Amino acid sequence: MTETINFPAASILGYPRIGRRRELKKAVEAYWAGKIDAATLDAAAKQVQLAGFERLTGLGLTEPAAVPGTFSYYDQVLDAATHLGAIPARFGQLLDAEGQLSIDGYFTLARGNAEQQPLEMTKWFDSNYHYLVPEIGPETNFSVTSQRIVEEFKFALANGVQTRPYLVGPVTFLLLSKASDGAPEGFSPLSKLAELLPVYAELLQNLAAAGAGWVQLDEPALVVDGEFSTDELRTALETAYTTLGATPERPQILLSTPYGSLGELLNNVAAAPVEAIQLDLFKGELPAEPAALASALQGKTLVAGVVDGHNIWRNDLAAAAAKLDVLKAAGIQLAVSTSTSTFHVPHDASEEVQLDAQLRSWLAFADQKAAEVVTLASYLADPASAESAIAEATGVIASRAQAAGVRREEVRSRTAALGAADFQREAYAARAEAQQQELQLPVLPTTTIGSFPQTGEIRSARARANKGELSSDQYRELMQDEIRRVVDLQEGLGFDVLVHGEPERNDMVQYFAENLEGFDVTVHGWVQSYGSRCTRPSILWGDVTRDAPITVEWAAFAQSLTEKPMKGMLTGPVTILAWSFVRDDQPLRETANQVALALRDEISDLERAGIKIIQVDEPALRELLPLRKAAQADYLDWSVQAFRLATSGAATGTQVHTHLCYSEFGVVIDAIDALDADVTSIEAARSKMEVVNDLENHGFGRGVGPGVYDIHSPRVPGEAEVTELLRTAVEHVPARQLWVNPDCGLKTRGYAETEESLRNLVAATREVRAQL
Ligand code: GLN
Numbered sequence: 001m002t003e004t005i006n007f008p009a010a011s012i013l014g015y016p017r018i019g020r021r022r023e024l025k026k027a028v029e030a031y032w033a034g035k036i037d038a039a040t041l042d043a044a045a046k047q048v049q050l051a052g053f054e055r056l057t058g059l060g061l062t063e064p065a066a067v068p069g070t071f072s073y074y075d076q077v078l079d080a081a082t083h084l085g086a087i088p089a090r091f092g093q094l095l096d097a098e099g100q101l102s103i104d105g106y107f108t109l110a111r112g113n114a115e116q117q118p119l120e121m122t123k124w125f126d127s128n129y130h131y132l133v134p135e136i137g138p139e140t141n142f143s144v145t146s147q148r149i150v151e152e153f154k155f156a157l158a159n160g161v162q163t164r165p166y167l168v169g170p171v172t173f174l175l176l177s178k179a180s181d182g183a184p185e186g187f188s189p190l191s192k193l194a195e196l197l198p199v200y201a202e203l204l205q206n207l208a209a210a211g212a213g214w215v216q217l218d219e220p221a222l223v224v225d226g227e228f229s230t231d232e233l234r235t236a237l238e239t240a241y242t243t244l245g246a247t248p249e250r251p252q253i254l255l256s257t258p259y260g261s262l263g264e265l266l267n268n269v270a271a272a273p274v275e276a277i278q279l280d281l282f283k284g285e286l287p288a289e290p291a292a293l294a295s296a297l298q299g300k301t302l303v304a305g306v307v308d309g310h311n312i313w314r315n316d317l318a319a320a321a322a323k324l325d326v327l328k329a330a331g332i333q334l335a336v337s338t339s340t341s342t343f344h345v346p347h348d349a350s351e352e353v354q355l356d357a358q359l360r361s362w363l364a365f366a367d368q369k370a371a372e373v374v375t376l377a378s379y380l381a382d383p384a385s386a387e388s389a390i391a392e393a394t395g396v397i398a399s400r401a402q403a404a405g406v407r408r409e410e411v412r413s414r415t416a417a418l419g420a421a422d423f424q425r426e427a428y429a430a431r432a433e434a435q436q437q438e439l440q441l442p443v444l445p446t447t448t449i450g451s452f453p454q455t456g457e458i459r460s461a462r463a464r465a466n467k468g469e470l471s472s473d474q475y476r477e478l479m480q481d482e483i484r485r486v487v488d489l490q491e492g493l494g495f496d497v498l499v500h501g502e503p504e505r506n507d508m509v510q511y512f513a514e515n516l517e518g519f520d521v522t523v524h525g526w527v528q529s530y531g532s533r534c535t536r537p538s539i540l541w542g543d544v545t546r547d548a549p550i551t552v553e554w555a556a557f558a559q560s561l562t563e564k565p566m567k568g569m570l571t572g573p574v575t576i577l578a579w580s581f582v583r584d585d586q587p588l589r590e591t592a593n594q595v596a597l598a599l600r601d602e603i604s605d606l607e608r609a610g611i612k613i614i615q616v617d618e619p620a621l622r623e624l625l626p627l628r629k630a631a632q633a634d635y636l637d638w639s640v641q642a643f644r645l646a647t648s649g650a651a652t653g654t655q656v657h658t659h660l661c662y663s664e665f666g667v668v669i670d671a672i673d674a675l676d677a678d679v680t681s682i683e684a685a686r687s688k689m690e691v692v693n694d695l696e697n698h699g700f701g702r703g704v705g706p707g708v709y710d711i712h713s714p715r716v717p718g719e720a721e722v723t724e725l726l727r728t729a730v731e732h733v734p735a736r737q738l739w740v741n742p743d744c745g746l747k748t749r750g751y752a753e754t755e756e757s758l759r760n761l762v763a764a765t766r767e768v769r770a771q772l
């Protein structure tokens, strides 16, 4: 081991890596577009890292290893894969003569190339961040194929900061991986653990040789009820850390476990032969038996994650201090950290100067969280030193409870008065009949999911309107022109149910946030969604009301252009919550019901304006599913109820659609059924229509539109390909239930490929209809 230094009293688990002004995003995209060279990209990446070091040390993370080395060009799971040699054979030879992966090879795995699809992307725990899924098979030959984290450590050190390098830990890495295509049935990546460990050990040694005192191995998979039993996880944990702990000449190890409680594994993690463990004590519970934990820890440091890394609210420092007191009283050696990496939140709340000062005072973005951690560390050292900071935080939180708009009695009395009937529509059979009378749709009706390509003209019109360069009338006219084009296009192509194309929406959640009370939006509040893609979640801070109709004018205009039914398009309550920063001062159920009531009012206004089909998108239904099974039933209950509350005011003859973006149905199919939507569209093309098996087994009895083409790439599906998928669908689901639609909205596509794809979709539908 290198020189032993204590774990820093104050630290954060990770820091945003896109840059305060999304500098990394811009540099990476410029590099992909061939506008800058690799050296310029490298310089931009270094600037982003340096700015972070400077900021965090300025905020008081001054001890060695307090600043986490969590920079990434694209994704932390991809980083692990590319350091460990988990490079799928299907990409051919991506390594250079020294067996190292270049930055181009790295981006190839992330983005694919002409021959190969990129690594699959999926959600990181219960967040809206997406990681790349490593592919591991018996053939995977682990070795150190990148020294980037070592180089980054050296770079920081040369600039006066000893960081704490970060790697996804070995157990989590394998649990997040999937079996490669060629792997035999039943192969599990976890079976490669013993082969993987020596490569981790080598990286640890390289880091120690470069001077790293601490390294962070992140094992969030240990807080999830997944495919493996607790015993299997315990065995994997023990295998991994017994080996890594015994590595000679390594840095000290922080084993971090963000995103929830370890449950039965707590004392096993505590006893792991490493020097510090981190617990999520914000979302996770305080250990029930601190004395037992203290003895399992055997003197190692417990890094108490008492500051929430995942949401933006100012920490209740008094509550956090009370947790620290309990652990301290048990004789545990403590340090303070965030519960998770702060890359889930934007950089700096103080930059949101346009926000009401009172609202701003309630917020803590990444920089404010670093300061909170420093305050709590000083509390541990000397409670009196933090007294005034704690009192201030307590005062701010109290002011939040009292502030105008946080509680609106008219909203409260409405949610309090809800009864079973408010969540229930008439029986489906009666609805189906009334709707068919109303709509007269052919078998296999064709439709799209809502958005049409968001062209450069649309974006620039919105930007000009925001700057005041276009009047609201001029903006409306431009959007109406676009809607007219989209309606004409769909009529020309022969679609049965039309959409207006959503040109007026910047984003499917922010658009509603901007038009509802109880929300605010930020200017610089970007967070990474995946790779270079960032989102700017809205802030849901108060009781939600709808002052005026939001979508009705657009929908009515679109309907006026056609005899065909026009779908009204809304974002559902669960998705609005999932993709915003949501108030933490009341149960999500209450907040979801408030949003649902606003949508319910919108739906009746749409009906009054003559709209007969209303789609309420819930692509995030699966995302918020709790990581622990014990908590899932309650979540599924409130999320389904909120959707039903939003939609069950619709008349019997109004057809309610919903749209879900993923095809992993297993755990949530009952919930999807319970939404009681008349028609559900889902992603299916990438999984070659496999979802129809689930639907068939489940006996799904209402309308369903399994997507017949993948909108995530510009590739145009051939007519024969769509025909084939439809035939598969018809074999499993009665034709009278089936709808034909793409996988998702078309906003990220261009018009050329969209038109051609949709033409093939309609032609394939006609062919299959003719044979029914
Ligand atoms: N109606 C939305 C659209 O078409 C749905 C987007 C989504 O599911 N993410 O863009």
Ligand code: ZN
Pocket (backbone or CB within 6 Å): 449, 619, 659, 660, 661, 743, 744, 745
């Ligand atoms: Zn979708």
